[in-house]
Amino acid sequence: MQTFIGWFKTIIFYEILIGMKATMSHLLHYKPITVQYPHEKRVLPDNYRGMLALLRYDDGTEKCVGCDLCEAACPSRVIRVVSAEVPGEPTKRYAKEYYMDMTRCLFCGMCVDACPVDALGMTREFEWSVYDKRQLHLNKDQLLAIGDRSFPVREKRLELQHPNVAFFNVAFGHVPQKPN
């Protein structure tokens, strides 16, 4: 009897019919999962890691202190920082030049984690296809511009910190702490 049923199933292509039923049910209950990308975009998650940007304080000064820690943290050597002293303030440094080669970036976010002054941020931009890949070699002004358009709300500069004490933005006990 079992053999007979087996033979019968072979003759009527039972397995193939099961498969065809499955495809037909998908055709009848048509619910595409396609997102028509340029016309509709998916909602990005909160921790989305997009294009990198340099940030500013609310008074328009750059946050970056040129410490090179991002360059050290970067696994694919995207970042190149040329650090220099702020003229007239020997204890304070800044990034004189700051380059990112975004053709190599793998968007791991380790530079953002490494930054001691939160000068780097990851925006939610991802549409960065260009015709010339040299356009992905970004300098400091371009990175600041990305930060300006992606982070309109800027962090307040620590007012009570004397510029000479603000070495790497580490607050000392005798000066008031940064609120929150």
Added chain:
Amino acid sequence: MTELSLRLAVSVAQIAVVMGIVMLTVMILTLAERKVLGWMQDRMGPMEVGPYGILQPIADGLKLFFKEDIVPAGANKFMFSLAPILAMVPALIGFAVVPFGPSHKFEIFGISVEPFVISDINIGILYILAFTSIGAYGIILGGWASNSKYSLLGGLRSAAQVISYELNVGLAIVGVLILAGSLSLVKITEAQSGGFWHWYVFALPAPQIFAFVVYVISAVAETNRVPFDLPEAESELVAGFFTEYSGMRFAFFFIAEYANMVLVSCVAASMFLGGWNAPYPGTILEHIGLAQFSWVENIAWFTVKAYVFLFLFFWLRATLPRLRYDQLMKFGWKVMLPIALGNIVVTSIAAYVFPKG
């Protein structure tokens, strides 16, 4: 105006109309395949060109027309150019004997014209089988002349496959030929009029249901469609025999494949499913007193049958994975061929025991 030139003009007009319809069907099919396949896989298919992507075939055609026509180095240029034509012409030429509608005759300027079949020759089905065999030459020559190992492998696979399965196609329809007693598709179709129980799939004394299944499977294999698409297996052979083709020559192979699909669908509809006959006796338009317009209904039924077959092609493609080469040959020679032969024996006995009329 002489009678000859008049006949020529009528024939050319008929050929132009049929070619136009076939080309239109091919265009619809390229879109329908992508759409149906997409829907079955929870995708949308082409959506960009025109509303819901309905203008996609035109965009594809324009793209192929303006693409560079590359002949690979070391290719046999004559054979390379000849192959696409040799593949496409037999696929289109078979439509000459397919009856699309009832065989009314009407007189025009003193000559009688059959509007729905280009030429009713008495060996119609043999003519179709002969020309589809020539189509295999196009594939083999295309594979060989490209001077590429993938093309050659695809061509050789195709040669073996097409020859094996054409045998099954030929044997599967022998049962129908025995019952109908004719090789003319017009006569075969007319013999199936008067309701779906007269169609040769179901008709007593010898229902050709097994022959029908063999025919459908062999037709899928003969047109190199999934799951028998070994000649153009994308994941194994790049694109098989037309790897090296581009531009309009590629388009010719593409049109040949789809025209072959349409042709085998039309032949299956004519041979097994009653062709242009409705599944009930007569036509509805005839019953309500519009007998002169009943050809509309008949053509609609023929179209429905052909398109159901074409949908089956897409459905199989969405469902089944590709067969292995030894499975393909084993299935063709050890399963399909004995069934087809057995069907001939049973049909012959039945036709002898219960002779017609």
